[in-house]
Amino acid sequence: MLRFALLFALFLPALASAAPCGNTSSGFETWKKDFAKQAKRAGVKKKGLQALAQSQYATRTIAADRNQKSFKYSLDKFMRVRGADTIVAQGRKRKARDPQFYAALERQYGVPAGVLIAIHGMETGFGNFMGDSQVVSAITTLAYDCRRSEFFIPHAIGALKLVDQGSITTATKGAKHGELGHTQFLPGNAMQYGVDASGDGQVDFYNMTDALASTANFLRKKGWKPGRGYQQGQPNFAVIQQWNAASVYQQSIAIMAARIDG
Template structure:
């Protein structure tokens, strides 16, 4: 899922992030591109571990196929919710909220984001952690940075992924979604770098730990302008923040509706 955020703009202003490597539309130029991109990454502050992960990245054909075939976002709202299992997300989401009320209450106290919104995103993105992806994050995100279709959007996230490798948050083998999203709520790497929260207090941000992932999601939404206690349906103040999470209108509306049903 594509997150359009000011984080991308901020990362694009880093020295050397734009313009040094030439994009391509097939895998034939990927290895050459990596050489130029390594120089960009180095100038943007990526260290040896991140550069090593870049050198090991492979052209992700499945990622390109998925990027060219995002049909679900063209469906009507009703069909989208049916295909994505909205009723199941609501039913399971209510049970999850009831089983762990203290966690969601603590997140709402700290960030102002209701449980329903976080649970709806968690359910929609990975079926509550049931499937967090089978693509190598670094290969997927660097492939998208190389691909000419949306290179400018994905370059900052590729830089972010390499910096996450430097920090020990990712390795070259870490698996995520086909567009390089990672963890329980499918953060794009540039956003993970900026908004990640160590909610467990173990000294590292782990997006494959549910508590860290949910806290990071709540932090993202709060930093994007979430107003505690205000509405989040279409036309209400916090709906614009849901729009910052995902660019697809049908997804935004679905999250708002599912969240409201979970919160009852």
């Protein structure tokens, strides 16, 4: 939760009169009408509000949210299940194939190639599967759902603002919890840390250059110290912890990154 403290504070004025949450689909349409007022106060414009109106209750998202078993595995099992050896092997090839790209990111943000490559591999298999759920519907469903409503409301507002600025549409697909792009940014974080590294005037998380630069920017803004270690007990491990709250995930990223950086 630490990595979302600032994000939550930024959206706090919009939460003062939050719409009531619900645990079934029956109240979703009513909630959307109330939430539209809240979103408008937070700065969401016409396109974003239209996207909210068109969003649908995402039953698969709720099912996934209730069934996150892999984060309860031991570290060894988690790494096997998530294909750590394959990520490392492919990651080394990717680094060797385009060393200048990763070196440029490290010069600008201080984050080593291995860390960015490990996250990219872990999140989407290097962009091979970036999700099959509509981002806006998924994230608004989680904002409505009572289990973690306060956590997801800033990200729902972020998603609607991404629609306003043209970074995503109502049809954009991501993970079942609304994460989007190559490294699976939650929408509020995408709004805050997104970088147009490709220089085309648009922050596109489905463009690898923008996505990896944005990931590096996130880590740097969260306190990454260039040239310092990132294994457990070292200064930058605390920054990896802010990318994902699951300890097995954090440890896996650090281990794979070190193997990739070799």
